[in-house]
Amino acid sequence: MADIIQLLPDNIANQIAAGEVIQRPASAVKELLENAVDAGATRIQLIVADAGKSLIQVIDNGKGMSETDARMSFERHATSKIKVIDDLFHIKTMGFRGEALASIAAVAQVEIKTRRTEDELGTFLEIENSTVKVQEPCATPEGTSISMKNLFFNVPARRNFLKTNAAELRHIIDEFIRVALAFPQIFFSLTSNGQQVFHLEAGNAKQRVLQVLGNQYAAKLVQVKEDTDYMNIYGFAGKPETARKTRGEQYFFVNNRFIKSAYLNHAVMSAYQEMIAKDSFPLYVLFIDLDPSQIDINVHPTKQEIKFEDEKIIYAFVQAAIKHALAQFSVAPSLDFSLNADIQQLESVSKPFSDDKQQSASSSSLFKSFTQKNQAHFIEPTNKSELKNWKDFFTPATTSIAPLKDFAAVNGDGLLEYERRETITQAASGQLHQPEKRETALAPDALLMQIQQTYILAPGENGFLVIHQQLAHERILYERFSVAAHGKKMASQHNLFPATLELNAADSALLLDLLPDLAALGFLIEPFGNNTFVIQGTPADMLQGNEKNAIELLIEQFKHFSSDIKFTRREKLVRCMARQQSIKAGQHLTQKEMHTLTEELFLCQTHNIALNGSPTYVAFKEDYLDRMFGK
Structure with missing residues (x-):
């Protein structure tokens, strides 16, 4: 043989x-x-x-x-x-x-x-x-x-x-x-x-970091520098407000060689403990210099993984260096960790404080009470007594809340502000998607209640529902955007003054790849050269003046989804849009808005499950309540 x-x-x-x-x-x-x-x-x-x-x-x-x-x-x-x-x-x-x-x-x-x-x-x-x-x-x-x-x-x-x-x-x-x-x-x-x-x-290290990551980080970096006989560590770490939902801007260099190390990343994360949200990742560019005999770089074909002779010492040094840098620049003591990250995305925070708003605020009586003299005991005279109808507060309401369809028929105010415009636009163009009507547990004349500005308490025919307003609205928007992404395009409104958006090179390449899919969702964005884009139009339901922040957040959320292979690119984009534009926990809703949200939730094809797999609502039956009280 x-x-x-x-x-x-x-x-x-x-x-x-x-x-x-x-x-x-x-x-x-x-x-x-x-x-x-x-x-x-x-x-x-x-x-x-x-x-x-x-x-x-x-x-x-x-x-x-x-x-x-x-x-x-x-x-x-x-x-x-x-x-x-x-x-x-x-x-x-x-x-x-x-x-x-x-x-x-x-x-x-x-x-x-x-x-x-x-x-x-x-x-x-x-x-x-x-x-x-x-x-x-x-x-x-x-x-x-x-x-x-x-x-x-x-x-x-x-x-x-x-x-x-x-x-x-x-x-x-x-x-x-x-x-x-x-x-x-x-x-x-x-x-x-x-x-x-x-x-x-x-140039120097900081100039190169700002050249690559963007000048917007100039005032958001703290310097890290610790020299010892065993090793030197230097570089820059982002202040806690720079933390993102993705790991994109995290760089470790050992003897000027880029490496990936979950162990050292954990050291950095532990230094930021309780300063950033648990699902966020800090920005850092860190360089470690040590004797080459203390490491083995020949353990990976691309040399992006190395072995340290004593990992625990390196871990302790990195953690201590980051903590020292954050404390030295007084980052840690000035933070309010109880602040919900979603608050940063609210209109009142993200929109600029324009001159007309500033003038309006400075002319108010409240502003004057803080700026003018002898205002401590001053009560502004008024012809309207705010206390004369105090007894009405304790009188039960004789009229019930009208059903959603009555509001829409009378004054068209049954929709959330940004949803109303889209409904009108889509109805005119024949794009309005009307899922099959299904029965809900919500009585038509129910008086809804908002709890902790997060949950909607809705009495039903046989018990009551507790609806999570953000998860419910994400489901509503997801199904609406899915129809647009896989069928007719959503209506767009052209901006009277197009906004210019500047991105770093990596985000610019990502946005170029997403432009066709964004166009289906109502975004009209054109490349303008040199990592710059012009926003010509946005979806009809998006508030004006916040386009740049919305697209930057959309890119960041898309990168957050990038590691999940079970979703297609368009599916990831639709989910990001739904999450971004949904009303957030902590936002006050009127009776009309709560009714609209509840009714539209039960018009969805999948109304009981949120995008992350959690329930959109929990139903409490009457017999369950009876059993709780032993009846």
Whole structure:
């Protein structure tokens, strides 16, 4: 019987290795950028086309390579960093395994131009499927320019697994940011399809953090700096108000290498304990410098996971450094932890305090009582006595609350303010969705009661219901938006003065990807270049003046859903919209609004379950109450 075990050909072995190192265009970007940093470059340019599927090019002004080194660099396990085994435990550079370029050449068409300072001519190489096609001298600036074209051209199955261009570009931006943050002294630029996404001038660490995350964080960061004999930790942590629902802006660097560590992240979270909501994540960019012999970075193909010799010491240092920074800048004592995060989204908080509102407030008698002299015992005269009808307060009401349909017929006020406009608009365009009417336990003349400004107490024919107003409204809006997202578009209202929205590069790429789906929900948003968008219109039921905050919050909530694979992109967007625009717990409702909410809830196809799986209401039957009192 013939032998069946044989050695793999080099090109196949390289493709298998590429499966570990080059998983998507962003993986190649990371390797090429790190090589440029290791070459001592002070200017690094990244150019991509079609989110890296057609082209990834990195141009640097580093020390370049000789002809022999350029050729050898594409051989598997070729490296200049390791000569003896002991070198592996003293690595201070980014790349060292000698697999990156070999892996790239196995799955793409590669061209490289490189020249050292002492050489008059550089070297040009063209490699395809691990085979050198062209090798010749060329005229080129000092440094290296490497182009990687048609990724996975010879592995079409791998190419089919790539996501949309917008999604792949977000991954490229993530890898670019991680390298750029680690080396603020180097100029970085990123150009995508001929449009510049990043232009990061060399500077200090804080300047680079603000260049990447946005200048809006200038006054929201506290400096972290602790130096010891064992390790140094420095960087920046966000004040508690910067906490988000996603982990997006969290960066750990060990010896300038970006790492992912749930253990160290827990140390940071414990330092923020009771300062932020339990489901929120703080912002931080932290750098740890320690002896390379204390860590093992050779435990992961992409080197994003490392092992510490003594994790507990690192944990304690990180936790103490964050706590000290927050206390030093008087962040902790000034916080009100009892404040509900939803309050921040209310109109009274999010809307600007305009000049006319300020003038109106300053002219009121209440304002004058605090600003003018001799006002402590002053009572403003009035012809209307507010106490003359005090007995009416104790007189039972003789008229019952009219049913919802009577309100709508008489004065059209049966809807919440922002829902009324949408109903009128949709009725005119024939888009109003009328689910099948079903019986409810709510009596038509019921007097509803709001408890803790969160729950609606609704008496029924055989007991009563306790309805959670936010969960109920989320269900109502979800079904309404679902119809719009999968059928006819929602009505939009054009803004008289279009608002301009500026985002960071990662959020800009995400919003570009969401524009078609947002259009179906009534948002009219147009790209304006350089990570800027113009909001031309919003859904008919959205209050004017709050468009920018609404879209920023929508993006943040969408990223919160991004880790959940059971929802499609449009489904995530619909759920985010419903959660964002729903009335929140703590908001006072009138009788009309409570009736509207209750009636519309029972018109929903799934009226008893909220989006998160919780019940929208709990029914208490009469026999249950009897049993509670032993009858």
